[in-house]
Amino acid sequence: xxxxxxxxxxxxxxxxxxxxxxxxxxxxxxxxxxxxxxxxxxxxxxxxxxxxxxxxxxxxxxxxxxxxxxxxxxxxxxx
Numbered sequence: 001x002x003x004x005x006x007x008x009x010x011x012x013x014x015x016x017x018x019x020x021x022x023x024x025x026x027x028x029x030x031x032x033x034x035x036x037x038x039x040x041x042x043x044x045x046x047x048x049x050x051x052x053x054x055x056x057x058x059x060x061x062x063x064x065x066x067x068x069x070x071x072x073x074x075x076x077x078x079x
Contacts (some may be wrong), residue, residue, distance in 0.1 A: 024070040025052045028063045
């Protein structure tokens with residue numbers, strides 16, 4: 001039972017992080033945001049990929065900087 005509870009807690013934390021990242025992208029008007037769940041693949045380098053588009057290099061830098069800032073300050077993680 002304890003392992004099942006821990007797995008649910010971890011899944012909720014992961015989903016909260018994904019939601020925060022997607023929100024951060026939308027804050028800076030990121031385009032075509034896609035979240036890919038790769039957790040079922042045995043040889044993937046990550047459990048999730050979040051992909052988006054921007055209109056220019058400065059726009060993409062603003063999106064990346066906002067994601068980094070929010071993950072550090074709101075989630076307490078170091079991306």
